[in-house]
Amino acid sequence: MIAPKFMPVVFKQLWRHRVRSVLTLSGVAIAMFLFIAVQTLQEGVRRSTQAAAGDTTLVVYRENRFCPAASRLPQFYVDRIEKIPGVVSAVPVKIVVNNCRASLDVVTFRGVPRENLGGPNGWASKWQLISGSVAEWEKRSDSALVGETLAARRGFQVGQSFDASGITVTVAGIIRSPEAQDQNVAYVHLDFLQQAAGKGGGLGSVTQFTVRVDDPAKMEAVAEAIDAEFRAEADPTMTSPEKAFVAQAGADIVEIVKFTQWLGWGCLAAVLALVANAIVLSVQDRIKEHAVLQTLGFRSSLIARLIVSEGMLIGVLGGAIGTGIALSVVHFGNFSLSQEGLSIGVSASWSVLVWGLIISAGVGIVAGLVPAWRAGRREIASCFRAV
Amino acid sequence: MTTNHTNHRTNSSGPPLIQCRRLTKTYKKGDNTITPLQELDLDVPTGDFLALMGPSGSGKTTLLNLIAGIDRPSGGNLIIGGTDISTLSRSKLADWRSVNVGYVFQLYNLVPVLTAYENVELPLLLHSMSAKDRHEKVQTAMQLVGIADRHDHYPRQLSGGQEQRVAIARAIVTDPTIIVGDEPTGDLDQESAQAIMDLMVQLCEDLGKTLIIVTHDAKSAAYAKRTLHLEKGRLIEAAVLAARRAPLVPQEA
Numbered sequence: 294m295i296a297p298k299f300m301p302v303v304f305k306q307l308w309r310h311r312v313r314s315v316l317t318l319s320g321v322a323i324a325m326f327l328f329i330a331v332q333t334l335q336e337g338v339r340r341s342t343q344a345a346a347g348d349t350t351l352v353v354y355r356e357n358r359f360c361p362a363a364s365r366l367p368q369f370y371v372d373r374i375e376k377i378p379g380v381v382s383a384v385p386v387k388i389v390v391n392n393c394r395a396s397l398d399v400v401t402f403r404g405v406p407r408e409n410l411g412g413p414n415g416w417a418s419k420w421q422l423i424s425g426s427v428a429e430w431e432k433r434s435d436s437a438l439v440g441e442t443l444a445a446r447r448g449f450q451v452g453q454s455f456d457a458s459g460i461t462v463t464v465a466g467i468i469r470s471p472e473a474q475d476q477n478v479a480y481v482h483l484d485f486l487q488q489a490a491g492k493g494g495g496l497g498s499v500t501q502f503t504v505r506v507d508d509p510a511k512m513e514a515v516a517e518a519i520d521a522e523f524r525a526e527a528d529p530t531m532t533s534p535e536k537a538f539v540a541q542a543g544a545d546i547v548e549i550v551k552f553t554q555w556l557g558w559g560c561l562a563a564v565l566a567l568v569a570n571a572i573v574l575s576v577q578d579r580i581k582e583h584a585v586l587q588t589l590g591f592r593s594s595l596i597a598r599l600i601v602s603e604g605m606l607i608g609v610l611g612g613a614i615g616t617g618i619a620l621s622v623v624h625f626g627n628f629s630l631s632q633e634g635l636s637i638g639v640s641a642s643w644s645v646l647v648w649g650l651i652i653s654a655g656v657g658i659v660a661g662l663v664p665a666w667r668a669g670r671r672e673i674a675s676c677f678r679a680v
Numbered sequence: 681m682t683t684n685h686t687n688h689r690t691n692s693s694g695p696p697l698i699q700c701r702r703l704t705k706t707y708k709k710g711d712n713t714i715t716p717l718q719e720l721d722l723d724v725p726t727g728d729f730l731a732l733m734g735p736s737g738s739g740k741t742t743l744l745n746l747i748a749g750i751d752r753p754s755g756g757n758l759i760i761g762g763t764d765i766s767t768l769s770r771s772k773l774a775d776w777r778s779v780n781v782g783y784v785f786q787l788y789n790l791v792p793v794l795t796a797y798e799n800v801e802l803p804l805l806l807h808s809m810s811a812k813d814r815h816e817k818v819q820t821a822m823q824l825v826g827i828a829d830r831h832d833h834y835p836r837q838l839s840g841g842q843e844q845r846v847a848i849a850r851a852i853v854t855d856p857t858i859i860v861g862d863e864p865t866g867d868l869d870q871e872s873a874q875a876i877m878d879l880m881v882q883l884c885e886d887l888g889k890t891l892i893i894v895t896h897d898a899k900s901a902a903y904a905k906r907t908l909h910l911e912k913g914r915l916i917e918a919a920v921l922a923a924r925r926a927p928l929v930p931q932e933a
Contacts (some may be wrong), residue, residue, distance in 0.1 A: 298805050305793040585789045588750050589803045589850070590778020592771045674742075674751035675707075 294605070295598045303602045310575065314607065317571040321611025321653065322618070324560040324567070329619035329649050331557035333639050337630070338550045341473050341637045342540035349381075349509050351516055352538040353502040356529040359542045361388035361500045366528050368499045377518045379511040384409040384416075385499040387486045390631070391458040398446065399631035400457035401478040404486030404499075407431055410438075417468070420475065425451035425466025434485045436465035442476040442638065445627040460489045473638030474539075477629045504532070539635050546630050546637060561656055564608065568660035572604050576664040583668050584676035597669035601661040608657020609650060616649035696723035697761060697857065697890055698747060704755035705742050705913075716742040718913040719756065726857075729884050729891040731904035739913040740894045741862055747892060748860045749777045761857060778806045782851025782889075784880075786863035788843040790835040790850075796842075797822070797831040800849045807854065821853040822846075825879060841872035845879070852883060859884070861893040865900050877903045 295303070307314045353374065355364035366385075374383040387404035410416050410427070417427045423441060430436045439449050444467045449455060454463045462481055470476055487496045506515045516532035523530045533541065540547055576583075583596050620641040628639040705717040716739040724730055724747075732740040745751035746758055749765050758766045761780065768776060790799045800821055804814045822828045825845040835843055844864060851859050864880065865873035881903050884891040893904065901907045909916040 296805075298811075301798070302791075302794070302802075302805075309793045581789070582791060584750075585785070585791070586802070587774060588748070588777065588783050590774050590781075590806050590854075592774040594771065595806075672751075674745050677745075677750075 295595070295602050299595075299599060299602075303599060303606060306575070306579075306599075307603055307606060310578075313571060313574065317567050317607055318611045318614065320567040321564050321607060321657075322615035324563040325612045325615030325649060325653050326619045327615075328557045328560040328564075328652070329616045329645060330623070331553045331560070332645050332648070333619070333623050333641055334550045334553055334630070334637075335557075336642065336645060337473065337637045337639045338547055340640075341543075341635075342536050342547060345536075347509055348534055348536060349506050349512070350535040351504040351506060351512060351519070351532050352535050353383075353504055353519055353530045353532045354500075354538065356520075356531040358531075361390055364500050365498045366501065366530065368497050370523065370530070371502060373522055374502055374504060374519055377515060377522065379506045379508065379515040379518075381505040381507050382409075383505075384503045385483060386501050386503055387483055387490065387498075388500040389458055389460060389486060389490045392631075399477070399636070400443065400447070401631065401636070402437075402457070402460060402462075402486055403478045403480050404483035405480055406483045410480060416480075420468040420470045423467045423469055425464065427466060430465035430480075433463065433465060434482050435462050437462040437479040437481045438466045438468050439464050439479045440476040441467055441469045442627045442629055442636075443479065458490075460486070473629065473636050473640075476638055477631065477636035503535075539637070543630075543635050543637060550630075550637075561652065564611070564653065564656045565660050568604050568607050568611075568657050569663070571607065572600060572661045572664045575603065576600060576668050580668075580671065580676050583671070584673045587673045593669035597665035600665035600668055601658055604657040604659075604661025604665075605654050606657070608653040608655070608660070612650055612653020612657075616646055616653070619649075620646055695762070697726040697728075698722070698724035699759040700743075700747075700756065701759075702756035703743070703746065703753050703758055705739070705746060705751065706754045716913050717746070717753075720913070720915060722908070722915065724890060724892065726890055727884075727888055729881065729903070729905045730893075731901035731907040732892065732894045732910060733896070733898075733901055733907055734910035734916075738910040740910045742913075743910065744860050744862055744892060744894050747858070748781050748783055749773050750783070778803060778854065780857045782854065782856040782859040784844070784847050784851050784859065784861040784864045784893075786866040788835070788840075788847045788867075790843055790846055792835050795832050795834055796827060796838065796846045796849075799835070799846055800853050803850060803854045817853055818849075821849040824852065824883065825849045839872075840868050841875060844868060844872070844876050848876070848879065848883070852887065852889070855887075856889070858890045858892065861891070861895075863895055863897075864893055865895065865897060870899075873897070873900065 355366050358364040368385045371383045371385050374380060384405060389402040391400045405416065411431050417438065427438065430438050443449070447455065449464050449467070451464050451466060454461055462479060468475065484496065487498065504519070506512055512534055519532040520530050586596060587593065623639055623641040630637040630639060700720055700722040702719040702721065703717060704715070704719050706713055706715045716737070720743065732743060734740045742751065746753055747760070753766050757764055763776065765773060765776060791802065794802070797818055800818045801814055804817055819828065822831070825848050827842055827845045827849065830838060830842060838846065861880065865876050868876060877900050880891060883889060893900065895901050
C-alpha cells in the first residue's frame with residue numbers, strides 16, 4: 294500500500310493525538326472482542342451441526358423427545374439395531390445432565406457399556422488421554438473419564454471425586470477429543486449410571502443409541518430402517534445423523550447464536566464509525582500539513598494512501614488487541630454451550646485470529662477511504678488560503 | 681500606469697529558465713471573481729535572485745505559487761525549464777515539484793511530529809535512493825544551513841530562525857532548480873531575518889540556484905539581484921515606481 298519508509302510518518306501521526314488514538318484503539322479492541330466472541334460461537338455451532346461428507350454416526354432417540362430425561366428406550370433394542378444392514382456397531386448410551394436448559398456450565402454423564410469404551414476398537418481409542426488411564430476406569434464401577442473442557446472448567450483432577458445431579462463419581466482419566474460432545478462430558482459405566490439415575494429409568498433403560506454405519510451414503514436409508522423397525526413398538530424411535538440431531542436438539546441455542554451474527558455486524562459497523570471519526574478529525578487538523586506535503590511533491594494519491602494507512606493501522610492494532618483478548622478468554626475460559634445434554638464447543642482457532650486481523654484491517658482501510666479521498670483532491674493553494 | 685506583457689523579459693543569450701506569457705489567474709470567492717494576476721509577462725534567467733514586492737492582494741504570492749507549481753494558471757503559459765507546467769496533470773505536476781522546486785514558507789510549516797532530521801528527509805522519501813544516500817543528503821543539507829547539531833530536535837524545541845533553517849534545508853535537500861520563498865523572513869526578528877537572507881544568498885550563489893522570494897521587507901528585497909513590484913495583478917515599471925516615490929524625496933533648490 295505504501296512503502297515501508299513512510300511508515301514512521303504514519304506512526305508518528307497516530308502518536309500525535311495519543312489520547313484520541315488510544316481511545317479509538319480501545320473502542321476498536323472492544324468491538325473486535327465482541328465480534329470475535331460471536332465468531333467463536335458461530336464456529337462452534339458450525340462444527341457441531343454442519344454435516345461432513347465422511348460422517349457415519351447416527352443417533353437413535355425416543356420419538357418426539359429431545360430431553361435426555363424424557364427419552365427412554367429399552368436397552369435390548371441394541372441387538373435388533375445391530376442386525377440392520379449397513380450398521381457396523383450400536384452402543385446404548387444413558388445420559389444424565391444436571392441441567393436440561395441452555396447453560397454455559399452443564400455436567401453431562403454418559404453411561405456406556407464397558408466393552409464399547411475400552412479395548413482396541415473402543416471409543417477411548419480415538420481419544421487422547423491427558424492424564425489417568427482407561428484401565429483404571431474399567432476397574433472401578435463409579436469411575437469417570439472426563440472431557441478436557443469439563444475438567445478444566447470445574448478444576449477436576451485424576452483421583453478426585455465429584456457430585457452432580459446426585460451422582461458421585463471418581464475421575465479415572467481426563468480425555469481430549471476432536472468432538473465437542475466428548476470434550477464436555479463424563480463417561481461412566483452404563484449399569485452404574487442406570488442405577489444411580491434412579492428416576493431416569495433404571496437398569497435396562499437407555500437414552501439413545503449411537504450407531505455407526507459402514508457407508509456415509511447409507512446414512513439416510515439406515516436411519517429409515519431403524520425407525521421402521523421400532524415403529525410399532527411402545528417406544529418408537531427417531532433416528533438422525535448426529536450433527537443434525539445436535540442442530541435439532543439444540544435448536545434454541547443454534548437460533549440464538551445465529552442471531553448473534555447481527556451483533557457481530559453491529560460491532561464491525563461500530564469499528565468503522567470509530568475509525569472513520571478519528572481519521573476525519575485527524576485529517577481536518579492537518580489540512581495545511583497535507584498542503585505542505587503536496588508542495589514538497591507528495592502526490593494526492595500518496596497523501597490518500599498515508600491517511601488510509603493510518604486507518605488500517607488503528608484497525609489492525611485495535612483488532613489484534615481485541616482478537617487476542619477474545620481468543621484468550623475463550624481458550625482459558627473453556628466455555629461450551631449446552632442444551633439437553635448436548636454441547637456446542639466455544640473454541641478459538643487460528644483461522645478466527647487471522648480473519649479477525651484481516652477484517653479489522655479491512656474495516657480500517659474502508660474507514661479511511663472517504664477522508665483520504667477528500668484530502669487528496671484538495672487544491673494546495675486553496676488549502677493555504679483557507680487556513 | 682501598469683505594464684502589459686512585453687516589459688519584463690531579459691536579454692540573456694539562452695532561453696530563460698522561467699517564461700510567463702500572458703499569465704492570468706482568477707478564482708471564485710463566493711459570488712465574486714477575484715483576479716489576482718492579469719496577463720503577466722515575465723522572464724527569469726537561471727541563477728537569478730528575484731524579489732517580488734507589492735501591497736497585500738497585489739498577486740505576488742499567487743505568482744510565486746504558480747511558478748512553484750502549487751497553483752494553476754487560468755490563462756496564458758508558464759514554461760519552466762522547457763516544460764509548460766500549466767499543461768501537466770496533477771500527479772505529473774507533483775512529480776515535477778519534487779524534482780524542480782524547493783519552497784520556503786513564512787511560517788516554516790515543518791511537520792510538528794517529525795524531528796528536524798525527519799522533516800528534511802521528507803522530500804527525499806519521494807525519490808528512489810538508499811537509506812544511506814538519503815542520510816548523506818540530509819546531513820549535507822543540514823550542515824549547509826548550520827543546524828547539523830539539531831538533528832533530533834522537534835520543531836517546538838527550535839527557535840524561529842532555526843525552524844526556518846530546517847525549512848531551507850528541506851527546500852534544498854533534493855537539489856531543485858528553483859527555490860521560492862513566501863516571506864521567508866516575515867516571522868523572524870531583524871537579526872534572524874538578516875542571517876536567513878545571508879544564508880539564502882549564499883546558497884543561491886554557491887549552488888547556482890534560481891531564487892524567487894515574496895517580501896514586504898525592503899531590507900530583504902535589497903539582497904535580490906532584481907526586485908519587481910506588483911499591483912492589482914500587474915507588474916509595475918521601475919520608472920513608474922520611481923516617479924511615484926519622487927514627491928516623497930525632499931527637493932533641493
